[in-house]
Amino acid sequence: MRATQLYAPTLREFPAEAELISHKLMMKAGLIRKAAGGIYSYLPLGWRTIRKIEKIIREEMDAEGGQEIMMPITQPAELWKESGRWAVYGPEMMKLEDRHGREFALGPTHEEMITSLIRSEVKSYKQLPLMLYQIQNKYRDEIRPRFGLMRSREFIMKDLYSFDKDIDGMNVSYDKMYNAYSRIFTRCGLKFRPVEADNGAIGGGHSHEFTVLAPNGESSIAYCESCNYAASDEKAELKVITAEAEEMKPLEKVSTPNCHTIEMVKDYLQVPIEKTIKAVAFQDDDGRLILAFVRGDHEVNEIKILNAVEGALHLHMAEDSAISAAGGCAGFMSPIGIKDDTAIVVDSTVMEMYNAVAGANEVDVHYINVTPKRDFDAKKIIVTDIRMVKEGDPCPHCGKALKMTRGIEVGQVFTLGNKYSKALNATFLDENGKEKYFEMGCYGIGVGRTAAAAIEQNNDEHGIIWPRAIAPFEVVVVPVNAKNAAQLEYSEKIYEELKAAGIDTILDDRKDRAGVKFNDCDLIGYPIRITISPKTIDENTIEVKIRKTGEVYTFNRDEYKDKVCELLKDL
RNA sequence: CGGGGCAUAGCGCAGUUUGGUAGCGCACUUCGCUUGGGACGAAGGGGUCGUGUGUUCGAAUCACACUGCUCCGACCA
Incomplete structure (x- = not known):
C-alpha cells in the first residue's frame, strides 16, 4: 500500500467529543468515524487492525475444533419470547417491525438463534460435541454509549456456542475455549488476566472474564501476586475476618x-x-x-x-x-x-x-x-459473605494481601448448562436412547473493544504504539523527500523487497515535508519506521526506528531484511 | 430515565451578555519557494449559524418547543 492512495484522514487535533485516549486516538489517526451515537464506520487502517484480530481469533477457534458459520442479525421476536428474554432484555434490544407489523430484534447475542438452529438438526449424541462460531455485528441499545468502540451500540463480536451431551463434555469445551482465549490475547500482544466472574442469574456453571489491564478500564478486579487468583470485584470471595474474643458485655x-x-x-x-x-x-x-x-x-x-x-x-x-x-x-x-x-x-x-x-x-x-x-x-x-473486596483483603486461596486494578473486559467464557436448550426444548438421544437437553457454553470476544483495549494499553504522547500482530501495517518506509526521484526509487525497492519477504509494509510516498510524515507515522503507530534519506543512499544503508522504544538502528542494504524480521519478533 | 454542559465551514473555536453586512486557526484548491519532526508568501473555494414556531423593520444573537451530541449518576459485554 502507498500512503498516497490510502484513505487515512488523520486529524490535527482531537475531536471534542472523545474522552478516552483510545477513542481520541482512533479518531485522530483516522481509524474510525462516527455515524451516530455508539455507531461507527471503520476506515481502512482501523479495519485492517480489526481484520488482523479476527484472523487470530479464527485460527485459534479453528484449532480447537470450532466451525465458522454466519447467522442473521435480524431475529424474529417469537424466538426471544420463547426463551423468555424478550422481556428480560427489553429496552436493551434494538427492535423493528416489518411491513406486516411482525416484530424483529437486531441480535444482541445469538443463544436463541443457534439453539433453534441446532434443535431441529442435531438429534444424536454421535453428532456431539459441536462448536460453532461467528464473527458478527451485534446490537445493544446501550443506555449510554460512550468511549468509541469500547461501549458502542453496534459492535463486532465473535461468539462461539458449544453443545455437549453432558456436563463433563461441556467442561472440556469450556477448557478448550479458556485456553484458546489465553492464546488469542497473548498473540494480540495484550497484558491481560483471566478473572473469575459472577454467573449472575444463570448460576451453576463457571465463568471467566478476560480482562485487559488498563487504568481507565470500566471493570475492577482483585488479584493475588503470590498465587494466581484473580476475580472481578463482584465475584471475589472473601474469608471471614475473626476478631479477638472478648468478654460479652450486656446489650x-x-x-x-x-x-x-x-x-x-x-x-x-x-x-x-x-x-x-x-x-x-x-x-x-x-x-x-x-x-x-x-x-x-x-x-x-x-x-x-x-x-x-x-x-x-x-x-x-x-x-x-x-x-x-x-x-x-x-x-x-x-x-x-x-x-x-x-x-x-x-x-x-x-x-x-x-x-x-x-x-x-x-x-x-x-x-x-x-x-x-x-x-x-x-x-x-x-x-x-456479602462484602465488596478492597485492596489488602486476604486472598481466598493463599491468604496474602489482594491487590486491586482496573481493566477492560474483552472476552468472557461461560457455561450455560441446559438453560437455553430447556427453554427452547432442544434435545438429542443419548447412548441409551434417552432424550436429553444439550449442555451448552457460550464464549464471546468483543473485537472492536479488543482493538480499543490494545490502544488503551499501548500509547504515548505521540499516538498509538501497535503491537506488531494487530498493527495495520508492520513497517512503514519513509523517503524524507518523496519529490526526490532517487529517494523515491530507493524507497520503492526497499518497500518491494519487504513485501516480497512477507512483511506487511506501507510506503509513505506523500510529497509532504518529513516532519508531517513522521508525526503521522507516530500517530498511526506503525511498529517500525524505515527512513530513507540522501545519507542512507550514499552509505547504502537504511535507518530503522522502533516506535515503541524510540531506538534507531542503521543497517546495511544487503542484510537489513533479516535484521528487520528479527526486530519485529519482539514487537 | 434524573442532573449539568454544548450545537456557528471537514476539524478546533470566537461572535450571543448589549439584535443590524458570517469571523479566526488548521485542513482544502492554485502558484511560488522550502524539504530529517506538523515551514513560508500570494491568490482562492467552502457555512439554510442543529430543527421548528414566535417576538421584531431586522434574529447566529431574544422567547418557547423539539432534536442531536457530551459529562456525572443508576444499568451493562
Missing part, C-alpha cells in the same frame, strides 16, 4: 442524636470503625425488604446479596416507608427486632464481632455491646 441502648451515618456514630461514641455494624436496606422487584449488614469499614456487594437471597433478581434502595413497616428505622438499623418477613443478610465477618455498635431501630438510638452471635436470631438471618 445497652445509648442516645446518638442525629448520628445516621457510620462516620458520625463512630466519632460520637469514640469507637473504632471496626467496632461498628453498618446497615444497607434494599428492596427487590417484588418490593420485599432486604436488609444487609456489614462491618462499618466494609462495603456491601449487591451481587453477593442477590445470590444469597432466593428469588431476588434486582435490588434498589429501599423506601423509608418499607423500612418503618418492617420495624426498622433508617439510619439506625440492626437485625434486632425486625419483623419476620424481611430478608436479613449478615456478612460472616459481622458474626465474629464482640461488643459492637449497631442501630437500635429507634431514631437517635444505637445499641452498644452488640455481640451478633448472641444477639442476632440465628433462625431469622442469612449469614454469608
Whole structure:
C-alpha cells in the first residue's frame, strides 16, 4: 500500500467529543468515524487492525475444533419470547417491525438463534460435541454509549456456542475455549488476566472474564501476586475476618442524636470503625425488604446479596416507608427486632464481632455491646459473605494481601448448562436412547473493544504504539523527500523487497515535508519506521526506528531484511 | 430515565451578555519557494449559524418547543 492512495484522514487535533485516549486516538489517526451515537464506520487502517484480530481469533477457534458459520442479525421476536428474554432484555434490544407489523430484534447475542438452529438438526449424541462460531455485528441499545468502540451500540463480536451431551463434555469445551482465549490475547500482544466472574442469574456453571489491564478500564478486579487468583470485584470471595474474643458485655441502648451515618456514630461514641455494624436496606422487584449488614469499614456487594437471597433478581434502595413497616428505622438499623418477613443478610465477618455498635431501630438510638452471635436470631438471618473486596483483603486461596486494578473486559467464557436448550426444548438421544437437553457454553470476544483495549494499553504522547500482530501495517518506509526521484526509487525497492519477504509494509510516498510524515507515522503507530534519506543512499544503508522504544538502528542494504524480521519478533 | 454542559465551514473555536453586512486557526484548491519532526508568501473555494414556531423593520444573537451530541449518576459485554 502507498500512503498516497490510502484513505487515512488523520486529524490535527482531537475531536471534542472523545474522552478516552483510545477513542481520541482512533479518531485522530483516522481509524474510525462516527455515524451516530455508539455507531461507527471503520476506515481502512482501523479495519485492517480489526481484520488482523479476527484472523487470530479464527485460527485459534479453528484449532480447537470450532466451525465458522454466519447467522442473521435480524431475529424474529417469537424466538426471544420463547426463551423468555424478550422481556428480560427489553429496552436493551434494538427492535423493528416489518411491513406486516411482525416484530424483529437486531441480535444482541445469538443463544436463541443457534439453539433453534441446532434443535431441529442435531438429534444424536454421535453428532456431539459441536462448536460453532461467528464473527458478527451485534446490537445493544446501550443506555449510554460512550468511549468509541469500547461501549458502542453496534459492535463486532465473535461468539462461539458449544453443545455437549453432558456436563463433563461441556467442561472440556469450556477448557478448550479458556485456553484458546489465553492464546488469542497473548498473540494480540495484550497484558491481560483471566478473572473469575459472577454467573449472575444463570448460576451453576463457571465463568471467566478476560480482562485487559488498563487504568481507565470500566471493570475492577482483585488479584493475588503470590498465587494466581484473580476475580472481578463482584465475584471475589472473601474469608471471614475473626476478631479477638472478648468478654460479652450486656446489650445497652445509648442516645446518638442525629448520628445516621457510620462516620458520625463512630466519632460520637469514640469507637473504632471496626467496632461498628453498618446497615444497607434494599428492596427487590417484588418490593420485599432486604436488609444487609456489614462491618462499618466494609462495603456491601449487591451481587453477593442477590445470590444469597432466593428469588431476588434486582435490588434498589429501599423506601423509608418499607423500612418503618418492617420495624426498622433508617439510619439506625440492626437485625434486632425486625419483623419476620424481611430478608436479613449478615456478612460472616459481622458474626465474629464482640461488643459492637449497631442501630437500635429507634431514631437517635444505637445499641452498644452488640455481640451478633448472641444477639442476632440465628433462625431469622442469612449469614454469608456479602462484602465488596478492597485492596489488602486476604486472598481466598493463599491468604496474602489482594491487590486491586482496573481493566477492560474483552472476552468472557461461560457455561450455560441446559438453560437455553430447556427453554427452547432442544434435545438429542443419548447412548441409551434417552432424550436429553444439550449442555451448552457460550464464549464471546468483543473485537472492536479488543482493538480499543490494545490502544488503551499501548500509547504515548505521540499516538498509538501497535503491537506488531494487530498493527495495520508492520513497517512503514519513509523517503524524507518523496519529490526526490532517487529517494523515491530507493524507497520503492526497499518497500518491494519487504513485501516480497512477507512483511506487511506501507510506503509513505506523500510529497509532504518529513516532519508531517513522521508525526503521522507516530500517530498511526506503525511498529517500525524505515527512513530513507540522501545519507542512507550514499552509505547504502537504511535507518530503522522502533516506535515503541524510540531506538534507531542503521543497517546495511544487503542484510537489513533479516535484521528487520528479527526486530519485529519482539514487537 | 434524573442532573449539568454544548450545537456557528471537514476539524478546533470566537461572535450571543448589549439584535443590524458570517469571523479566526488548521485542513482544502492554485502558484511560488522550502524539504530529517506538523515551514513560508500570494491568490482562492467552502457555512439554510442543529430543527421548528414566535417576538421584531431586522434574529447566529431574544422567547418557547423539539432534536442531536457530551459529562456525572443508576444499568451493562
